[in-house]
Amino acid sequence: MTTTQDPKSTRQHEIPSYLDPNNIGPYEIFLEQVERVTPYLGKLAYWVETLKRPKRILVVDVPVHLDDGSVAHFEGYRVQHNTSRGPAKGGVRYHQDVTLSEVMALSAWMTVKNAAVNLPYGGGKGGIRIDPRKYSTGELERVTRRYTTEIGLIIGPEKDIPAPDVNTGPQTMAWMMDTYSMNVGRTATGVVTGKPVSLGGSLGRADATGRGVFVTGAEAMLKLGMPMQGARIAVQGFGNVGEAAARIFHEHGAKIVAIQDVTGTIACETGIDPAVALAHLRQSGSITGLEGTDTLQRDEFWDVACDVLIPAALEKQITLENAGRIQARLIVEGANGPTIPAADDLLAERGVTVVPDVLANAGGVTVSYFEWVQDFSSFFWTEDEINNRLDRIMQDAFRSLWDVKERHGVTLRTAVYIVACTRVLEARALRGLYP
Numbered sequence: 274m275t276t277t278q279d280p281k282s283t284r285q286h287e288i289p290s291y292l293d294p295n296n297i298g299p300y301e302i303f304l305e306q307v308e309r310v311t312p313y314l315g316k317l318a319y320w321v322e323t324l325k326r327p328k329r330i331l332v333v334d335v336p337v338h339l340d341d342g343s344v345a346h347f348e349g350y351r352v353q354h355n356t357s358r359g360p361a362k363g364g365v366r367y368h369q370d371v372t373l374s375e376v377m378a379l380s381a382w383m384t385v386k387n388a389a390v391n392l393p394y395g396g397g398k399g400g401i402r403i404d405p406r407k408y409s410t411g412e413l414e415r416v417t418r419r420y421t422t423e424i425g426l427i428i429g430p431e432k433d434i435p436a437p438d439v440n441t442g443p444q445t446m447a448w449m450m451d452t453y454s455m456n457v458g459r460t461a462t463g464v465v466t467g468k469p470v471s472l473g474g475s476l477g478r479a480d481a482t483g484r485g486v487f488v489t490g491a492e493a494m495l496k497l498g499m500p501m502q503g504a505r506i507a508v509q510g511f512g513n514v515g516e517a518a519a520r521i522f523h524e525h526g527a528k529i530v531a532i533q534d535v536t537g538t539i540a541c542e543t544g545i546d547p548a549v550a551l552a553h554l555r556q557s558g559s560i561t562g563l564e565g566t567d568t569l570q571r572d573e574f575w576d577v578a579c580d581v582l583i584p585a586a587l588e589k590q591i592t593l594e595n596a597g598r599i600q601a602r603l604i605v606e607g608a609n610g611p612t613i614p615a616a617d618d619l620l621a622e623r624g625v626t627v628v629p630d631v632l633a634n635a636g637g638v639t640v641s642y643f644e645w646v647q648d649f650s651s652f653f654w655t656e657d658e659i660n661n662r663l664d665r666i667m668q669d670a671f672r673s674l675w676d677v678k679e680r681h682g683v684t685l686r687t688a689v690y691i692v693a694c695t696r697v698l699e700a701r702a703l704r705g706l707y708p
């Protein structure tokens with residue numbers, strides 16, 4: 274027997290009424306990924322419908338006074354996809370294109386990611402539909418505080434723990450922590466992670482996602498017999514994840530041959546020093562124009578001769594239009610959902626190995642977990658302790674998931690989904706349905 278929302282429906286997926294069936298958005302990618310893993314779930318497939326719909330969605334209006342005295346309203350979301358294995362955990366994104374479908378997909382990927390590296394969390398995600406570049410620091414603070422108050426109904430150190438994502442960072446988390454603490458009448462550092470170190474943040478958190486991208490990428494290179502020294506790396510996205518990943522690969526002898534961000538694309542045959550590129554970006558406001566590099570057209574990024582490609586910007590970047598052109602043998606997904614499923618198939622046919630987002634970028638949430646544990650015990654670890662624990666968790670997860678991939682003859686992404694969905698649904702089955 275199976276469980277469905279509507280036993281009389283003939284659709285492959287039940288599309289909730291709050292999504293547009295003709296334009297489902299990023300959540301469709303997740304639904305397809307669940308479909309692919311279902312044959313491997315055995316008896317637990319009975320519970321698979323649980324994964325296809327988020328447990329809880331909160332849509333909020335975020336009204337704030339702007340500096341000019343007017344009032345602006347922004348759409349805000351917090352989605353808790355699954356809490357079978359523990360409290361929801363996942364970032365908050367500020368972007369003008371945020372949609373409910375996107376936040377649903379991102380929250381679902383957090384469920385899979387947390388289970389893949391065996392953290393005691395479910396999956397959550399939040400977002401505000403805002404272009405933060407257009408607002409002052411004071412306006413962004415007011416947006417953050419009002420949003421935090423609105424979602425304060427469902428977040429909390431034991432319920433749902435937000436963290437940074439695109440266009441949010443330690444300062445955003447400091448405001449969120451302060452707002453939540455004011456509302457509950459005590460300092461609750463454990464309500465968010467990715468905080469500044471002076472406010473209960475963890476050493477090592479800033480680089481953690483990029484470090485995890487490096488660790489899993491290096492493990493994959495070992496498996497594929499690719500030397501690190503001189504390996505040609507192309508990075509899309511030069512923010513928290515992309516910059517740290519590029520820097521750590523560079524420190525280990527790899528060569529960064531191309532970088533693309535929202536401001537443009539640069540390439541250099543002899544390699545780009547990420548520290549110099551970052552200084553140039555900070556000083557000039559653009560990645561282009563860096564001495565010794567060529568500026569490429571945006572689309573030419575995908576043709577760059579490289580061994581490893583790291584998408585670390587936004588979702589749906591690797592599509593059927595560019596997947597056939599990518600020259601890398603290895604793709605390490607720093608971003609969430611950068612590859613659409615059809616492009617994934619094409620890459621697999623072409624023999625390109627993909628370390629999927631739900632494994633490759635799990636370093637951030639792993640150190641967030643360390644931060645949360647440290648906040649609860651008010652006992653803080655050294656950066657070496659954190660990095661060593663992070664490396665071990667990422668290496669162990671990579672190696673055991675690679676074994677599953679070999680055993681089933683599937684892609685690494687499917688292997689991660691098999692292990693993660695099995696863990697989530699096992700918890701579901703053991704807990705049973707309430708009432």
Ligand SMILES: NC(=O)c1ccc[n+]([C@@H]2O[C@H](COP(=O)([O-])OP(=O)(O)OC[C@H]3O[C@@H](n4cnc5c(N)ncnc54)[C@H](O)[C@@H]3O)[C@@H](O)[C@H]2O)c1
Nearest residue numbers: 439440482510511512513514534535585586608609634637
């Ligand atoms: N920050 C984390 O700890 C973390 C953890 C896991 C996953 N991720 C994922 O990694 C990705 C990047 O997150 P981040 O925290 O580094 O964000 P960020 O805001 O620090 O950086 C985003 C980068 O992407 C670039 N970018 C934006 N639009 C682009 C476009 N159209 N083309 C090329 N580049 C573009 C920006 O210029 C910037 O360099 C997101 O998918 C996020 O969900 C982040």
